[in-house]
Amino acid sequence: MIASLRSLLSLQPAVSFTAYVDKSLSLLKKLSTHGSLMEGAMLHGHLIKMGLSSERYVTIKLLILYLKHRRLRESEHIREAFDGFDLVVHNCFINANMEWGNLNEARRLFDEMLDRNEITWSTMISGLMRWGKVKESLWYFGKNPFPSVVSWTAGITGLVQNGLNFEALDLFRKLLRSCVKPNSMTFTSVFKACIEMGNFRLGMSVSGLAVKAGFQHSVSISNSLITLFLRMGKPSLAKDVFDRMKERDTVTWTAILDMYIDAGDLVGARSIFENMLTRNEVSWSVMISRYIQNGHHEEALMLFSRMVREGTKPSISCLSSVICALSDLKALHTGTNLHAHILKVGMETYVFIGSALIDLYCKCGNTREGQLVFDSIPSKNVVCWNSMISGYSLNGQMVEAEKMFQNAPARDNITWNGIISGYVEIGQFDEVFECVNEMLLSGEVLSKSTFSSLLCACSSTASLEKGRNFHAKAVKLAFMGDVYVGTGLTDMYAKCGDVISSRKVFDRMTDQNDFSWTVIIQGLAENGFAEEAIELFEEMETTSSATPNELMLLSVLFACSHSGMVDKGLTIFYSMETVYGIKPSGRHCTCVVDMLSRSGRLSEAEAFIDSMHVTPESNAWAALLSACTKLGNEKLAEKTAKKLLVLTERNSAAGHVLLSNMYASLGKWTEVLKMRKVMKEKGLKKTGGCSWVEVKSIVYSFYSEDGSNSQLPEISQVLELLRTEMLIVE
DNA sequence: CTAGGGTTAG
Incomplete structure (x- = not known):
């Protein structure tokens, strides 16, 4: 742009006045x-x-330029230069x-006009449409005394x-008549319109009309057809249109580029990209x-x-997609830099950004x-509110999230999901169900994302x-095809023991991803189906492209440990870093111990x-200690106990209890008493065992130390009965 | 060679 400006400035107007004016005008339009x-x-x-500045068409181009850049002072200045009312201005x-x-x-200006032309009317029609005032726009459309292709379009x-x-299609039919x-x-x-409605056949008949009207070689029509075919999942037809085109523009190539990416060919797409004119x-x-x-964030x-x-x-x-990549990478530093740049060019007010x-x-x-970013956006849409609500939810700040939710001017499915996922995040599950009920009452429908929560x-x-x-x-809503x-569901059934x-x-899922495999392997391992878990892990390695992650390997080690497949477990453990590229964590090591x-x-x-590279978890010592006690290895037990004691000094009750x-099993009762005293002094309490039943959607929970259950007297009575039965059997 | 309508992405 600067270069063409320079070349213009060097032109001698005296030599070629018309060329100069032409060039300035086209440059002004570009600018x-x-x-x-x-x-x-x-x-x-x-x-x-x-x-030249007093030439009418130059002045008007300048006015447009200043208006596009929202320079009110300069624009008003030009307006004043015109004597009285001017239709174009x-x-x-x-x-x-x-x-x-x-x-x-805009409405005021329209009303005060002495004279209007077709452009005045189409400007009102398109302007109102842009701001969602469909009814009002159509009113102007109906009143328009100069209907032209532009106002129809x-x-x-x-x-x-x-x-x-x-x-829109109805209006098009009227236009044809x-x-x-x-x-x-x-x-x-x-x-x-056809593409968005997913109406492939209608699109084809419209294309017939376009050909009849003589637009078969129009670049923009061909571009639309390419998009139509791509959206309908017919890349070969799109390719046909592309091959028949006599002329192609940047839009055409961009659409084809996207076609390659859709087919998973990033390399091919890149080569088109590099070769685009x-x-x-x-x-x-x-x-x-x-x-x-x-x-490929880095690329x-x-x-x-x-x-x-x-x-x-x-x-x-x-x-916005680059910022999205940075948030995925959690690259706060680079993100802040980019934010500074965005502030500099004044783009922070756009809702997408x-x-x-x-x-x-x-x-x-x-x-x-x-x-702070949220507050700085002048006209926020529902997406801005959703981002902020989900942001607070993500960080467990539910008080703030709730407050924003109450104040939100509009709510959609994503707003609700933001709040709901927040309650999942902080573990208030009864709130989750309650919130979903409220959501359904407000007329919102369950989405796939609600299902996850x-x-x-x-x-x-x-x-x-x-x-x-x-x-x-989920079956009714046809969500079962969703990974x-x-x-x-796989996880839910596993966690519920089914x-x-x-x-x-x-097994019925059509495409399982890494998470699906992790969930099922973990589910099998933790429910005592160790052999099946390991079997499935091996099946995954041979038949699926899924790759093991930390959690999956932990489950596999857990399964090995519980089924006595020690050597297999050790092999997997030692291949973690070399084969799967995952550094063993403390939890993996505890599993091996x-x-x-x-x-x-x-x-x-x-x-x-x-020999461990990471600090052993207290659970690792506890596992060893527990085995020592069982096998009566008093010497190692004492040694382990000392290490455990150091670790549990500031730690949970579990170590002390172990x-x-x-000591109790060794008959060292004074030591036992000492331990109990220490625990009492530190206020450590063993987390009690907890169990619960669900009766008519209400959960009743019982704790091991809680003898009387006040929630439901019947349950206490039944428990009492069971205790008596047990005594009789004994 | 005065102003207004659109296509590809998100």
């Missing part, structure tokens, strides 16, 4: 859509010097006010923009965002910095900064009955603890 204000102002200054001001959302000002496009695709001929722009909007911000943005969606960031270096201004969507920034800060645990709440409270109900609901719902159902759901201890290989267990039990 009002893409260029910076500074470049425009430079050109303005130059035009004044050349004595007035139209420009209506359009600008529409763009800024000053609907009242504005109406159709506006309806499509507002999601009223059926109404009128004497106005649709043009390629009209057709592209109609195609969009021109790339616009959308082409960059597609490439970058798709890298991010496929998990995306490299491409982003290249884009900035090559002078393409990142679009709002591009910036603002919401992404809120998300970034909240995902990095900084809800305070997130709130619900199933998680069922798993955590072992509410099998509720879980089964939700399973039925997350399937995985949630391993058979868990396995059934898992437990495995060795259980099988009586006490000295090996001791040696293993000594020690006290060991």
